[in-house]
Amino acid sequence: MSNDLKFCLPDLGEGLTEGEVLRWLVAAGDTVAINQPLVEVETAKAAVELPSPYSGTVVALHAAEGDLLPVGAPLVTIASDVDTDGESGISPSDSVSAESEPHEGTGPLLVGYGVTESATRRRRRVGAPSPHGTERPEAGPPGEPVKPVRHGGLEVGRAAEAKFADIDASAVTARAKPPVRRLAKQLGIDLADVRPTGRDGTVTRDDVEAAAALQLAGKTSDGAARTVDGDRREPVRGVMRSMAAAMTESAATIPSVTEWVEVDVTRSAGLVDRMKGLPEYADTKVTPLLLVAAACLTALHREQRINAVFDAVAQEIVYRGAVQLGVAVASDRGLVVPHVGDAAALTLHELAVALADVVSRARSGTATPTDLVGGTFTITNVGVFGVDGGTPMITPGQSAILAFGAWRQKPWVEGDQLVVRTTSTLSLSFDHRFIDGATGSRFLRDVADILEEPALLHLWT
Amino acid sequence: MAIPAHTPDDTFVQLLTPEGERVENADFPLDIPDDELRSLYRDLVLVRRIDAEATALQRQGELGLWAQLLGQEAAQVGAGRALISGDMAFPTYREHGVAWCRDVDPLRLLGLFRGTTNGGWNPADHGFALYAIVTGDQCPQAVGYAMGLQHDAAENAAMVFFGDGASSQGDVNESFIWASVFNAPVVFFCQNNQWAISEPLERQTRIPLFQRAWGFGFPGVRVDGNDVLACLAVSRQMMQRARDGAGPALIEAFTYRMGAHTTSDDPTRYRLDTDVEAWRLRDPLERVRSFLHKQQLVDDGFFAELDNEAELLAQRLRDGVRALPDPSTEEMFAHAYAEPHALVERQRDEYAQYLADFVAEDA
Numbered sequence: 001m002s003n004d005l006k007f008c009l010p011d012l013g014e015g016l017t018e019g020e021v022l023r024w025l026v027a028a029g030d031t032v033a034i035n036q037p038l039v040e041v042e043t044a045k046a047a048v049e050l051p052s053p054y055s056g057t058v059v060a061l062h063a064a065e066g067d068l069l070p071v072g073a074p075l076v077t078i079a080s081d082v083d084t085d086g087e088s089g090i091s092p093s094d095s096v097s098a099e100s101e102p103h104e105g106t107g108p109l110l111v112g113y114g115v116t117e118s119a120t121r122r123r124r125r126v127g128a129p130s131p132h133g134t135e136r137p138e139a140g141p142p143g144e145p146v147k148p149v150r151h152g153g154l155e156v157g158r159a160a161e162a163k164f165a166d167i168d169a170s171a172v173t174a175r176a177k178p179p180v181r182r183l184a185k186q187l188g189i190d191l192a193d194v195r196p197t198g199r200d201g202t203v204t205r206d207d208v209e210a211a212a213a214l215q216l217a218g219k220t221s222d223g224a225a226r227t228v229d230g231d232r233r234e235p236v237r238g239v240m241r242s243m244a245a246a247m248t249e250s251a252a253t254i255p256s257v258t259e260w261v262e263v264d265v266t267r268s269a270g271l272v273d274r275m276k277g278l279p280e281y282a283d284t285k286v287t288p289l290l291l292v293a294a295a296c297l298t299a300l301h302r303e304q305r306i307n308a309v310f311d312a313v314a315q316e317i318v319y320r321g322a323v324q325l326g327v328a329v330a331s332d333r334g335l336v337v338p339h340v341g342d343a344a345a346l347t348l349h350e351l352a353v354a355l356a357d358v359v360s361r362a363r364s365g366t367a368t369p370t371d372l373v374g375g376t377f378t379i380t381n382v383g384v385f386g387v388d389g390g391t392p393m394i395t396p397g398q399s400a401i402l403a404f405g406a407w408r409q410k411p412w413v414e415g416d417q418l419v420v421r422t423t424s425t426l427s428l429s430f431d432h433r434f435i436d437g438a439t440g441s442r443f444l445r446d447v448a449d450i451l452e453e454p455a456l457l458h459l460w461t
Numbered sequence: 462m463a464i465p466a467h468t469p470d471d472t473f474v475q476l477l478t479p480e481g482e483r484v485e486n487a488d489f490p491l492d493i494p495d496d497e498l499r500s501l502y503r504d505l506v507l508v509r510r511i512d513a514e515a516t517a518l519q520r521q522g523e524l525g526l527w528a529q530l531l532g533q534e535a536a537q538v539g540a541g542r543a544l545i546s547g548d549m550a551f552p553t554y555r556e557h558g559v560a561w562c563r564d565v566d567p568l569r570l571l572g573l574f575r576g577t578t579n580g581g582w583n584p585a586d587h588g589f590a591l592y593a594i595v596t597g598d599q600c601p602q603a604v605g606y607a608m609g610l611q612h613d614a615a616e617n618a619a620m621v622f623f624g625d626g627a628s629s630q631g632d633v634n635e636s637f638i639w640a641s642v643f644n645a646p647v648v649f650f651c652q653n654n655q656w657a658i659s660e661p662l663e664r665q666t667r668i669p670l671f672q673r674a675w676g677f678g679f680p681g682v683r684v685d686g687n688d689v690l691a692c693l694a695v696s697r698q699m700m701q702r703a704r705d706g707a708g709p710a711l712i713e714a715f716t717y718r719m720g721a722h723t724t725s726d727d728p729t730r731y732r733l734d735t736d737v738e739a740w741r742l743r744d745p746l747e748r749v750r751s752f753l754h755k756q757q758l759v760d761d762g763f764f765a766e767l768d769n770e771a772e773l774l775a776q777r778l779r780d781g782v783r784a785l786p787d788p789s790t791e792e793m794f795a796h797a798y799a800e801p802h803a804l805v806e807r808q809r810d811e812y813a814q815y816l817a818d819f820v821a822e823d824a
Contacts, residue, residue: 010522013725034779035517046727053521053779 239334299446326375481751532719535745539692597630618703626657654718671713686716
C-alpha cells in the first residue's frame with residue numbers, strides 16, 4: 001500500500017522560525033530510503049542536511065533552492081512504500097510502552113517539536129471560574145485571548161497563601177526539614193503525631209527524638225528488629241516500657257560520668273548486725289541499704305548540688321528543697337524506682353521503716369504513682385545480685401545515682417598488713433553539665449568515709 | 462620548571478591501539494573473555510546507532526534537540542560497563558552510552574529531548590540519575606550521594622560524568638574538595654572531548670586535566686577515551702578502589718567529539734576538518750572490530766547480524782518516538798513531593814478543573 005506523506009520544515013534549533021533551502025539532494029521521481037539526505041537547509045544556527053523520515057518515491061519538492069521557508073512549511077512529498085505499523089526491533093528490559101494514543105491531530109505527518117497547530121482549537125468557556133481565585137482580569141470580546149495581569153512574585157505568593165489558608169492544617173503533612181524527616185523515618189515516628197516546637201510550626205530534630213524516646217517500644221534506632229526462625233517476640237508494656245523510655249531519655253539528654261571507689265565497710269557491717277538485735281529495730285528490716293541511704297543523706301547535705309537538677313531551658317540550677325530518696329527495686333514487672341519522701345527529715349528508724357515499706361510495696365506491685373515519680377536522687381543496690389559495680393544511668397529529672405555492690409570478705413591492706421575486711425564498691429554517675437569532677441568525687445568520698453566509719457553520721461549532722 | 466607536554470600518547474593508558482593491537486599495561490591489567498569482548502563491541506555499535514537515529518529524528522522534527530555522542534562510545538561503554546548493581550551514575554545530557562549500559566530504554570532518552578517528559582526514568586531503578594542539563598551540577602549531587610553510601614556503609618560507589626568544559630566550573634572543583642576531604646566513594650569520569658561547544662581545551666587548562674586531581678588530594682589517570690578496553694579496565698579499578706574505601710579518583714578519558722555539540726551547533730564554524738579527520742583514524746569502533754577479526758573471535762555472520770540488530774533498534778526508535786504519549790498534567794504534580802501532599806493535591810484538582818473549562822471550537 002502506498003500513501004503520500006508530507007515532510008515539513010521542522011524547527012531545527014530550539015526556537016528557530018525559518019530556514020533557507022540551500023541545495024536539493026533528491027529530485028521528483030527519485031527513490032529514497034529512510035534517513036537518506038534530502039536537502040541542505042541553512043538556519044540562523046547551522047547548515048544541516050535533513051534526512052528522510054520515509055522510504056518511498058519522491059512525489060514533489062515544494063520549495064526551490066534559495067527559498068526562505070517558515071518552520072512548518074511543506075518541503076517534500078514522498079509516496080511511502082511501507083505501512084508503518086507495529087513495533088519491531090530490540091530494547092533493553094526497561095521498554096517504554098508505545099501503546100498510548102499518538103498525538104492528537106498529528107496524523108502520519110510531522111509530529112514532533114515545532115508544530116503546534118492542531119485540528120481543533122480550544123478556547124476557554126466564557127465565565128468559567130478562574131483557577132487563580134481572587135480577581136480575574138476583565139474578559140475581552142469572546143474569542144479574544146485574555147491577557148493575564150502581571151503580578152510581582154511576592155503578590156502571587158501572598159495571594160496563593162491567602163487562597164489556601166483555609167486548608168485543614170492537619171491534612172497537610174507535618175512541616176519538617178528533610179534530615180528530620182529522614183530521622184523520623186528511621187525512628188519509626190509518624191511526623192503527624194509529633195508536637196512541633198520549631199519556627200513556623202516545624203517539627204525539629206529534638207521533637208522527633210523526644211517522641212522517639214516516648215514511643216520506644218522494642219524498636220532500635222534503625223527500625224524494627226529482624227527475627228529469624230526460633231526467635232520469640234514479647235510485647236514491651238508497662239514497667240518495662242517506662243524503663244525503656246526513661247533510659248533512652250537519660251542516655252540522650254544527660255551527659256553523665258561515672259566514678260567508683262572501693263570501701264572497707266567492716267564497721268558498717270558490724271553496725272547492721274548490732275542494729276538487727278536492737279529491740280527498737282525489731283519491727284523493721286535493717287539492711288546495708290539503710291546505712292548507705294543514711295550515708296547518702298548526710299553527704300547530700302554537704303554537697304547539695306548532687307540533689308539539684310539542671311534546667312537546660314532556663315540555664316539555671318534548681319536546688320531541691322528536700323531529698324526525695326529513690327531506691328531502684330527489681331520487681332516482677334521490671335525495674336521500678338519508688339522513693340521515700342523528704343528522707344532527710346526522717347530519723348534513722350523512720351528511714352528504715354519507710355525504706356522497707358516502699359521496697360516491699362514496689363516488689364509486690366502496689367506502689368502508688370506518687371511513690372514512683374518525683375525522686376531527686378537514687379540508690380541502686382546491685383549487690384543483691386552478687387555484683388560489685390557498674391555505670392548506673394541517671395533517672396531523668398535527677399542528677400545522680402549511686403550503685404553499691406555486694407558486701408564481701410576481701411583481702412585489704414591496712415597499714416602494712418594484709419587483713420581480711422568486708423568491702424564494697426560504690427559507683428556514682430552524675431550529670432556532668434553542672435556537677436564537676438571535684439564535687440562528684442567529694443560526695444562519693446563522703447559516702448565512702450561514712451560507710452568506713454559510721455560514727456561520721458553523727459559528726460557531720 | 463617544565464610543564465608536562467600536552468601530548469596524550471606519552472601518558473595515557475591504552476590496551477588496544479587504533480590499529481587493533483592488544484597491548485598490556487602493568488598498572489591496569491585486563492583479562493577479558495571473548496564473549497565479553499563481543500558484547501562490548503555490540504554495545505558500541507548499538508549505541509552509535511541510537512545516536513545516529515536520534516540525530517536524524519531531530520532533523521526530521523521529532524526531537525527538539527539532541528546531544529550527539531559520536532566518537533565517545535568507547536569512553537561511555539567502558540565506564541558504564543564498569544558499574545555494578547548498587548553503583549550510581551550521574552550523567553550529563555550526553556551519556557547515552559552509559560544509559561544503555563544501565564539498561565535505560567533509549568526511547569526514554571528520546572522522550573526527554575522530545576519534551577514529553579522532564580525526566581524519563583526512575584534513577585533508583587537503574588542506578589542512573591536523570592540527565593543534568595546545567596553544566597557540572599551533577600558533580601555535587603554525586604559526591605553527596607557517595608557520602609550517603611558511606612553513611613550507609615554500602616559497598617558501592619558513585620561515578621559522575623562531565624566534560625572538559627565543566628572542569629572549569631566552581632561546582633566541579635568544589636566537588637573535588639568535598640570528595641577528597643570526606644574520602645567519598647566517587648569516581649570523577651571526565652570525557653575530555655577537546656571542545657566545550659566552540660571553546661577549545663586550551664581555554665580550559667594549562668596542564669592535562671587528570672593532573673589536577675593530585676592538587677585536590679586524590680589520584681588522576683588519563684586513559685585513551687577511544688579505547689573501550691582501557692576505559693573499562695581503568696574504570697573498574699578506580700570504582701573498586703572507591704568501593705573499598707580508598708576514596709575518590711579522577712579519570713580523564715581523552716577523546717574527541719566527532720559531531721556537533723548539539724543539533725543546534727555548527728562545528729564547521731570553529732574547527733578544522735583536518736583535526737576531525739585525524740581523529741577519525743582513532744575511531745573507537747574500528748579498533749575493536751579489527752581486533753575481533755584478526756583474532757578470529759567472530760564468525761562471518763557476526764557483523765552482519767549486528768548490523769541487522771542495529772537496524773531493528775533504529776526502526777523501533779523511529780516508530781516508538783512518534784507514539785510517545787504526551788504527559789498528563791497530573792504528572793507535574795505527582796513528582797513534586799515523594800508523599801501525598803494536601804496542598805499540591807488541591808492545586809492539581811484546580812488545574813484539572815481549569816483545563817476542563819476549555820471547549821473545542823472549529824478551526
